[in-house]
Amino acid sequence: MNNTVPEDGEQLRAAVRERYSRSVGPLLANQPNSANSCCSSDCCTPPSTQDVRDTTSTDCCSTDCCSTSQADPITGDLYNAAELGTLPIAAVLASRGCGNPTALAELKEGEKVLDLGSGGGIDVLxxxxxxxxxxFAYGLDMTDDMLAIAERNRQEAGIQNVQFLKGIIEDIPLPNDSIDVIISNCVINLAADKGQVLREAQRVLVPGGRFAVSDIIFQGQIPPALRSDLESWAGCIAGALEENVYRQLLQQAGFTDIEVEVTRRYTLEEIAAGGARASIAVLNEEERRQTEGKFVSAFIRARKPAKQV
Structure with a gap:
């Protein structure tokens, strides 16, 4: 199987879609998720979730089926027990995020929210x-299996003010000036045309609307071996924007008040465990030195300018 990142955007989306469908296949069959993709939990819950689950069961949140040391270093321990205790277990297990944008976006009563790449629906719910x-909260995802899980989770949670939409984040199926806050959780790095994603985000936000996403970024220059590896891309690594480029693309899309706040910093071993082991292994010593600690989870804030009176 060719493991090089495709140059064609649709081919890249198809490759990412296939890997994410495969990763959540067991959840559709009501089985623990054991796939190792972008932010897979490897059938293990972070420590903060274990006090709200039945530890006598045999599901993936049971202490009998996994130890906390197995948790993925990118996705582990992002949500507190109070948040997770209100959600279906499948929403937790389907999460592929690298942060908790809902906790950082300062959402207010009555706002309309859009989650780009909503996956199993945890941040939408x-x-x-x-x-x-x-x-109201919208979730946009391109993967049928993820949408099916998300809708099942919505019904199980009994939440009415939610709609999941099928589409790509480069072409958001919502009208201009219709959303107060855009969130996203470790998804924009997967997009082929990130500039187009940010332009679309700016289009659908109301004047004064907020962009508040968690994403993987790189503070420096990513080695070519990482950039070209498809598994590394699907693992939220190869497609990560360099911080300065992210800021430039936001400015070019028309955003202001841009802030980047690092929330986690990753070692090479943690990046390897997150889906980039093969490409990390081929780095030379200088590349390893330049990469160590430079991949980070970050919370990225920006604002669409308000209309001038």
């Missing part, structure tokens, strides 16, 4: 609770 019945 949490957002819907935060904005209350007067608000």
């Amino acid at each position: 949490l957002s819907a609770r935060r904005v209350g019945p007067g608000g």
Whole structure:
């Protein structure tokens, strides 16, 4: 199997879609997720979730089926017990995020929220609770299996002010000036045309609307061996934007008040465990030195300018 990142955007989306469908296949069959993809939990919950689950069961949240040391270093321990205790277990296990944008976006009652790349729906469901019945939360995803899990999770949670949409984040199926807050969780790095994603985000936000996403970024220059590896791309590594480029693309899309806040910093071993082991292994000593600690999870804030009166 060719493991090189395709140059064609649609081929890249198809490759990412296939890997994510494969990763959540067991959840559709009500089985623990054991796939190792972008932010897979390897059938293990972070320590903060274990006090809200039945540890006598045999599901993936049981202490009998896994130890906390197996948790993926990128996705582990992002949500607190109070948040996770309100959600279906499948929403937790389907999460592929690298942060908790709902906790950092300062959502307000009555706001309309859009999650780009909503996956199993964890951030959409949490957002819907935060904005209350007067608000609304949309989730956009391109993967049928993820959408199926998300809708099942919505029904199980009994949340009404939510809609999951099928589409790509480069072409958001919502009208201009319709969303108060855009969130995303470790997804923009997977997009082929990140500039187009940011332009679309700016288009659908209301004047003064907020962009508040968690993403993987690189503080420096990514070695070519990492950039070209498809598994590394699907593992949220190869497609990561360099911080300065991210800022430039936001400015070019028309955003202001841009802030980048590092929330986690990763070692080479943690990056390897997150899906880039093969490409990390071929780095020379200088490349390893330049890469160590430079991949980070970050919370990225920006604002669409308000209309001038």
